[in-house]
Amino acid sequence: MGKRKIEIMDTTLRDGEQTSGVSFSAAEKLTIAQLLLEELQVDRIEIASARVSEGEFEGVKGIMSWAEAKGYADKIEVLTFVDKGLSIEWMKKSGAKVQNLLTKGSLNHLTHQLKKTPEQHFAEIGEAIALANENGIATNVYLEDWSNGMRNSSEYVHQYLDFISTQGVKRILLPDTLGVLIPSETFQFISEITQKHPNIHFDFHAHNDYDLSVANVMEALKAGVHGLHVTVNGMGERAGNAPLASTVAVINDFMPEIEIGVKETSLFSVSKLVETFTGYRIPANKPIVGDNVFTQTAGIHADGDNKNNLYFNDLLPERFGRKRKYALGKTSGKANIEKNLQELGLQLNQEDLKLVTQRIIELGDKKETVTKEDLPYIISDVLDSHTYQEKITVESYLLSHAKGMRPSTTICLKIDGQIIEEHAQGDGQFDAFMNALTKIYKTKKMTLPKLTDYAVRIPPGSSSDALCETIITWVNDGKEFKTRGLDSDQTVAAIIATQKMLNVIAV
The missing domain is CATH 3.20.20.70 (Aldolase class I)
Structure with a gap:
């Protein structure tokens, strides 16, 4: 029949x-x-x-x-x-x-x-x-x-x-x-x-x-x-x-x-x-056509998919002209990250994978959305951290920007176990940060490299505002080098890049 x-x-x-x-x-x-x-x-x-x-x-x-x-x-x-x-x-x-x-x-x-x-x-x-x-x-x-x-x-x-x-x-x-x-x-x-x-x-x-x-x-x-x-x-x-x-x-x-x-x-x-x-928005969790319905968030699901598609059902995304995605966030775990790395054609050893996972979890805790396009930036940031020993850390800072007043920054810097605090104003929050840092280095009779270029970018193709990469070019004793900072906030990313610079010149 x-x-x-x-x-x-x-x-x-x-x-x-x-x-x-x-x-x-x-x-x-x-x-x-x-x-x-x-x-x-x-x-x-x-x-x-x-x-x-x-x-x-x-x-x-x-x-x-x-x-x-x-x-x-x-x-x-x-x-x-x-x-x-x-x-x-x-x-x-x-x-x-x-x-x-x-x-x-x-x-x-x-x-x-x-x-x-x-x-x-x-x-x-x-x-x-x-x-x-x-x-x-x-x-x-x-x-x-x-x-x-x-x-x-x-x-x-x-x-x-x-x-x-x-x-x-x-x-x-x-x-x-x-x-x-x-x-x-x-x-x-x-x-x-x-x-x-x-x-x-x-x-x-x-x-x-x-x-x-x-x-x-x-x-x-x-x-x-x-x-x-x-x-x-x-x-x-x-x-x-x-x-x-x-x-x-x-x-x-x-x-x-x-x-x-x-x-x-x-x-x-x-x-x-x-x-x-x-203009009538499809809910992200609407079956078949919602943005999230073929996105695995939990790391255990991605791990199961790696081991014989354990978390697949008959609603395969390819049927509907779509692809399965593996979300990156605080619950994603190594398996989700590995799935996204596979799509990008990237491989990491277990130690680096662990560090990248930790960084993504930190961003997830901030309720930031991390995309596949952000991954190379996170990897670059994590691997870059291997190149120096952290002797100098920015322990804390207070950035303020109020109408009618110059931006100002208070920073607390730790150098070889010693905590030094300083306050300064500037033309912008990062400029004020650098002015406060310069004051600290003067008291220690140390000099800072010259900042020659400052660039900000977000991952190409990323629809998320989760990550912002700040790349700063420095000149020290006639030699040029770059440091990168990664964060959801542009100024914080610049501060991270600056802390990396302080450790590079301290070597």
Whole structure:
């Protein structure tokens, strides 16, 4: 027995746009529509609501013009209303060919919002469908508030389904409009409907108010539903809709009897593009598409991955066009660092690896984010420390910078076991530090090298502000040398570089 083919209908451009603060331009809608159908290869897309605005109209016209040329016209759907032909007129002018007619799926909505009897509502729906047929427009129907309809007025829902099954509609769309269903109800309600109407195509449209949308999708499929409505990044009103990426992964991994055509490897790139267009940020821990979901932080996990991928599951990042990362921070441990070094093509002996690990843990304790790009800088800093013996240390310092006052620094220096404290002002905090240091060296009748160059950089490609490398060039007795300092603070990095210089000249 072959697999059961399920249609995936993406409604990011219609229902997803109801996310608070989100509005796509016509050009953005066209780009997303093209990616959904050609790159992700979803079966259908719902792109707009009829009669909403001039911008919406122009957006639909643009998409339909492209879709007609590509042969996709029957894959593009628009939400319409029972409005005595106004929506159909709008559809004709825009070029749209499939309407998703919004009708009442609960007696509560029908009675209190429309204030009509079922018979009155059915008659108007029949007229809207007939008018669409006359104008070459195919019809799917939404049963708005269907989930509450099944809970509180199932007789009305079945009366409606008996009527609509005679109207020649293409699909019946069952929305959990208010996101109230639990999985067991989803299975029960859809089983009841699909068994009674085995020849009708039913779609399920889940909302995520209780974070149950994907669980409800699974139960709807088990109950025999034929299509699913999803959005990129789970966008939508309130808590959003069933997310496309999670839905696809769950079906592919746990429902082998079901076939879908969505291309997994494009999920992440389309997700990021939609994030960019909307400004609606994807949570870092959102399954499949979140920034952190393929990042191992704990060192024991990286160690296990080194020893036979012990902490892998079926959600391999490569499936979604992504790569596994190993976070660097206070919990990372040597194994995480080794994984990152492997990617950079670097190797360290165990002693140096231990020192680098310690440095990363120190940065992690400061709540700094350390990236793979920072690693060469940390290694350089740690290995550089091998080149001299630490005889002189900056024990403590106080840097102050206040409006209307010259920057000043108080430092406490330890030279051969002796603590010396000094205070000075300068043109900047580091200049004040150097002035205080000069005072100390004068009292010891010692001279300092001349500072000839001061450069600051962050690791190229690093999106983190965790590390800043300060490189200072000194001239001592006619010989030039450089020292480096590494810290999240530029001035502190310069002080570290200066302490290294003091030890180099003390040799």
